[in-house]
Amino acid sequence: MxxxxxxxxxxxxxxxxxxxxxxxxxxxxxxxxxxxxxxxxxxxxxxxxxxxxxxxxxxxxxxxxxxxxxxxxxxxxxxxxxxxxxxxxxxxxxxxxxxxxxxxxxxxxxxxxxxxxxxxxxxxxxxxxxxxxxxTARPLPDTALVALDGSPADLPSLAAAEGQPLVVNLWATWCPPCIREMPVFEQMQQEADDITFVFVNQGEDARHVERFLAEHTLELDNILLDARNSLGEVTGSMAMPTTLFYDADGQLRSTHFGELSRATLLSGIERLR
Known part of the structure; x- marks a missing residue:
């Protein structure tokens, strides 16, 4: 749906x-x-x-x-x-x-x-x-995703394991705004230990994503793959980058379309706290 x-x-x-x-x-x-x-x-x-x-x-x-x-x-x-x-x-x-x-x-x-x-x-x-x-509260979609090591994953399971709000970023390696905002996410992931950040790559394979991370010297946790772009369709987010802010109960509270700065990322996180 x-x-x-x-x-x-x-x-x-x-x-x-x-x-x-x-x-x-x-x-x-x-x-x-x-x-x-x-x-x-x-x-x-x-x-x-x-x-x-x-x-x-x-x-x-x-x-x-x-x-x-x-x-x-x-x-x-x-x-x-x-x-x-x-x-x-x-x-x-x-x-x-x-x-x-x-x-x-x-x-x-x-x-x-x-x-x-x-x-x-x-x-x-x-x-x-x-x-x-x-x-109207919209829950985390249970779209089937894959971790970089090939193991199955989904957002509800990750949220249940972490027990805290989720910031879900939809991105791709060919998207310049996605690349520009990655260092902002990397720094915030290190600082905000009360928020779980998830990076769902749209339409690319693990080898390509790993090569991209190595080239840009990025250290990010919770990188998942969405080979069929299913999550974007389910959430109605067809443009990249898109960042979805879910509270600790797994309900969508806000959405940011386009490139994020540290200020706009903080603004979205404040709504979850």
């Missing part, structure tokens, strides 16, 4: 369903803004793009402040590929800017308010059911 689709793989690029919904909501806001702007003779497209950028900047800024110690310089702070955004920061900055604009430019009030309302309704109607389904 396949789970609710959480991400899509578009060639080498992975995108989450949540990101697609945000893009769609913004497009609907632009459309509503264009129609209302034409009626009231006040264009708001540029305003909406500025609002989006400021919201993203606010979300990033608050996240960086929360995990300041995990960033080692300005380049890592500016590297948004790790997906480190705090929605609260974006919401506060976006609403403050929108209210300021409507106070300063009364002519834009109707068009801007209509555009924002349309975008919010679109996102709510589409993302609401998705969030509701995601909030």
């Amino acid at each position: 396949h789970a609710l689709q959480q991400s899509l793989a578009l060639g080498p690029v992975g995108i989450s369903i949540g990101q697609l919904l945000i893009v769609l909501a913004f497009f609907m806001a632009l459309l509503a803004g264009a129609l209302l702007g034409r009626r009231y003779r006040t264009p708001v497209a540029d305003t909406l793009f500025t609002l989006l950028l400021l919201g993203l900047a606010g979300a990033r800024t608050l996240f960086v402040i929360r995990y300041w110690g995990s960033y080692d310089g300005i380049l890592s702070i500016l590297d948004i590929r790790d997906g480190g955004f705090d929605p609260l920061g974006g919401l506060v900055v976006g609403l403050a800017y929108a209210l300021w604009l409507m106070w300063r430019h009364p002519a834009q009030r109707v068009a801007l308010a209509g555009a924002l309302t349309t975008g919010a309704i679109t996102w709510g109607l589409l993302a609401g059911p998705l969030l509701l389904m995601e909030s």
Whole structure:
């Protein structure tokens, strides 16, 4: 049985369903803004793009402040590929800017308010059911996996043996973001002894994986093989890398799509503690 689709793989690029919904909501806001702007003779497209950028900047800024110690310089702070955004920061900055604009430019009030309302309704109607389904506890899949030594393995058995939360990373040796985040996982696996990290390789054999680990001098525990990419299909995670965070009861609590930084990995782990 396949789970609710959480991400899509578009060639080498992975995108989450949540990101697609945000893009769609913004497009609907632009459309509503264009129609209302034409009626009231006040264009708001540029305003909406500025609002989006400021919201993203606010979300990033608050996240960086929360995990300041995990960033080692300005380049890592500016590297948004790790997906480190705090929605609260974006919401506060976006609403403050929108209210300021409507106070300063009364002519834009109707068009801007209509555009924002349309975008919010679109996102709510589409993302609401998705969030509701995601909030329903989903147990560890019992997909048959194989250890590097050829012995059979599965996530529920590993979780039962360890008795603590699991962070499950889906990866492959041909995936550049997977390679870049491996040292972060290696360090965290050594530091967080209350979390079990599992690395499930997608579609490759043991010899290839062992050669990769030796070439990159990586020391990782709990490396499992999923020759048929079954785990990605069962969890609805078709893009790599994907990291799944399961609590001590084996229930999925959050999912991170794309490359992780130390900050975003810590953010996911905090939800398990």
